[in-house]
Amino acid sequence: MNIQTNKIDDLNLQLVLSVSKEDYAEAEMKKLKEHKRNAEFKGFRKGMVPMSLIQRIYGEQVKAESVNAVISEQLDSYINTNKLRIVGEPLASEDQETVDWKSDENFTFKFDIAVTPEITFAVDKEDVLPYYEIEVTDKARKDMKSEMLRQYGSMQETEAAGAEDYVIADLTNGEHSVESAYISIPNVAGAAHDRFIGAKAGDKIELDVNQAFTNETDRASLLRTDKGKLAELNPQFVATIVNVKTFVPAEANQETFDKMFGEGAVKTEEEFDAKIEERLKAEYRQEADYRFSKDVRDHFLNKAAIALPEAFLKRWLLEANRGKVTEEDVEKEFGAFLEDFRWQLVRGHIMQLFGLKVEENDLHEAAESYVAYQYAMYGIANVPQDQIHEAAHHILGDERQVRRLEEQVEDNKAIAAVREHAALENKKIGHDEFIALK
Numbered sequence: 001m002n003i004q005t006n007k008i009d010d011l012n013l014q015l016v017l018s019v020s021k022e023d024y025a026e027a028e029m030k031k032l033k034e035h036k037r038n039a040e041f042k043g044f045r046k047g048m049v050p051m052s053l054i055q056r057i058y059g060e061q062v063k064a065e066s067v068n069a070v071i072s073e074q075l076d077s078y079i080n081t082n083k084l085r086i087v088g089e090p091l092a093s094e095d096q097e098t099v100d101w102k103s104d105e106n107f108t109f110k111f112d113i114a115v116t117p118e119i120t121f122a123v124d125k126e127d128v129l130p131y132y133e134i135e136v137t138d139k140a141r142k143d144m145k146s147e148m149l150r151q152y153g154s155m156q157e158t159e160a161a162g163a164e165d166y167v168i169a170d171l172t173n174g175e176h177s178v179e180s181a182y183i184s185i186p187n188v189a190g191a192a193h194d195r196f197i198g199a200k201a202g203d204k205i206e207l208d209v210n211q212a213f214t215n216e217t218d219r220a221s222l223l224r225t226d227k228g229k230l231a232e233l234n235p236q237f238v239a240t241i242v243n244v245k246t247f248v249p250a251e252a253n254q255e256t257f258d259k260m261f262g263e264g265a266v267k268t269e270e271e272f273d274a275k276i277e278e279r280l281k282a283e284y285r286q287e288a289d290y291r292f293s294k295d296v297r298d299h300f301l302n303k304a305a306i307a308l309p310e311a312f313l314k315r316w317l318l319e320a321n322r323g324k325v326t327e328e329d330v331e332k333e334f335g336a337f338l339e340d341f342r343w344q345l346v347r348g349h350i351m352q353l354f355g356l357k358v359e360e361n362d363l364h365e366a367a368e369s370y371v372a373y374q375y376a377m378y379g380i381a382n383v384p385q386d387q388i389h390e391a392a393h394h395i396l397g398d399e400r401q402v403r404r405l406e407e408q409v410e411d412n413k414a415i416a417a418v419r420e421h422a423a424l425e426n427k428k429i430g431h432d433e434f435i436a437l438k
Contacts, residue, residue: 001074011309012114014093017074019067019107028066032058060101071109079113087114087309088316114309114316119349121303127422129299131292132429132437134284136277140431144276145252151379152250152259157243161185161199165246169205169239171223176233178224180242188212203241210235262382284431291437293415297343300350300418306342313338350414354421358409366405367392 001023004016032051035058039049075090093110161167165185171178185196192212195205213219220227250256257266266272317330317337351357371391375383395401 001070003074003078010117011307012112012312015075015078015090015111015113017071017109017111019070019109021105024063024066024070027069028062031062031066035062064101067107075111084113085116085118087116087313088320091312091315091319112312112315114312116345117307119304119306119345121300121349123300123350123353123418123421125421125423127299127303127418128425129292129295129418129422130427131419131424132288132427132434134288134431134434135428136280136284137430140280141273141276144280145273146249148260148276149249149252149256150247152256153248154250155245156248158246159200159244161196161241161244162246163197165244167196167199167239167244168242170242171209171237171239173234173237176223176225178222181222181239183222183239187218189214199241199244201241201243205239205241207237207239208235209233209237260381287434291434292419293411296415296418296422297346300346301339301342304342304346304349306345308338308341310334310338313341347410347414350417351410354417356410356413356417358406358413362409362413363396363402363405364392366409367395367401370395370405 001020002018004018006014006016008014032054036049036051036054037047039054039057040046041049041053044050078084079086090111090113093112096110097108099107155166158165163185167183167185168180169183171181183196185193188196190208190211192205192207195207199205209219209223213222216227216230220230223230223233225233250259252269252272254267257272258264260266261275266275314327314330314334317334318325318327368388371388372383375381375388395405
């Protein structure tokens with residue numbers, strides 16, 4: 001086999017592979033013999049089918065398989081021998097001529113290959129990056145305290161309805177009635193909204209349900225009927241208030257502290273305030289770390305200034321996702337894809353610079369952290385470790401989740417290496433000012 005290299009530019013080249021009969025003949029005959037051994041044709045015993053018949057039935061398929069196997073092997077060998085940092089996979093050239101598998105014995109195949117440039121930047125104290133320390137304010141402490149107490153609050157009966165309250169009401173229009181309908185006053189639209197404010201048990205309120213509850217799905221649920229039957233109903237109802245409920249935040253007492261932090265972990269309001277301070281600092285630190293990771297990414301993407309074979313990448317994305325995406329889809333997402341692809345290359349270079357690798361235990365730790373985070377998002381604390389471990393094990397059985405975790409671990413390791421070796425410029429900043437950063 002002969003391979004000719006045509007360099008298009010620094011990032012693109014074309015390989016022309018000349019395949020002769022002798023390059024694939026041995027593999028072709030081996031495959032034909034396998035078919036002969038296993039073929040079952042009427043009138044012939046197994047393994048005794050004439051080779052001429054085998055050739056006529058399977059010849060084109062076997063030739064194509066044999067030639068393609070040789071091509072694949074030679075392409076891999078060429079890429080590895082020349083240490084090419086290829087992008088995606090080799091693509092058949094657009095000027096590739098049609099192959100006649102039946103008649104041709106010698107073939108010429110053309111493949112386009114794209115590569116990435118060598119990345120050589122260093123990570124040292126000349127790389128100056130900001131790291132923000134977000135200050136905790138009295139307002140932030142007060143707001144978090146109120147929010148935490150609201151999370152553990154409850155619905156309680158009250159005398160008169162406020163704008164944020166709820167009422168339990170019997171609805172009737174003479175033909176259709178609903179007992180104990182649950183109505184959220186903030187969700188009532190139009191003039192009926194104001195009529196509910198100040199309402200007390202026993203009050204009667206006239207309302208047009210079509211105007212008061214404009215969402216058909218919500219209206220059907222309230223009236224306990226099928227959505228398709230709404231048009232048949234007389235919308236003029238009378239709501240008789242049964243009782244009024246308001247949401248009351250939990251009190252800052254021992255019962256609440258035990259629910260929030262575990263029994264006996266917090267005993268006084270001062271300790272509660274200290275927990276709030278600790279939680280705020282932890283949240284702000286997470287926000288600052290995320291911002292730092294973004295600044296690291298932007299800094300080294302600019303420093304590396306990686307040129308990519310964009311035309312090839314668009315072709316490869318279409319080919320690799322044939323039938324799943326269109327050219328319009330690729331164009332729409334291509335900018336974000338390029339930035340992410342460049343970051344993968346930069347991150348890989350940083351990992352290589354400092355000899356970093358993703359180990360098995362890294363993935364287990366990342367999976368368990370993710371599970372604990374998910375529980376925390378739902379306000380569930382103090383989850384038993386064996387429960388977290390079991391959920392993490394399930395995640396690690398999903399190949400797509402594992403790939404996501406690998407990227408997350410690589411991100412964390414690369415960012416940590418930069419933080420250790422670059423120069424950090426610490427900046428104190430208010431939370432509102434921090435949020436406004438671009």
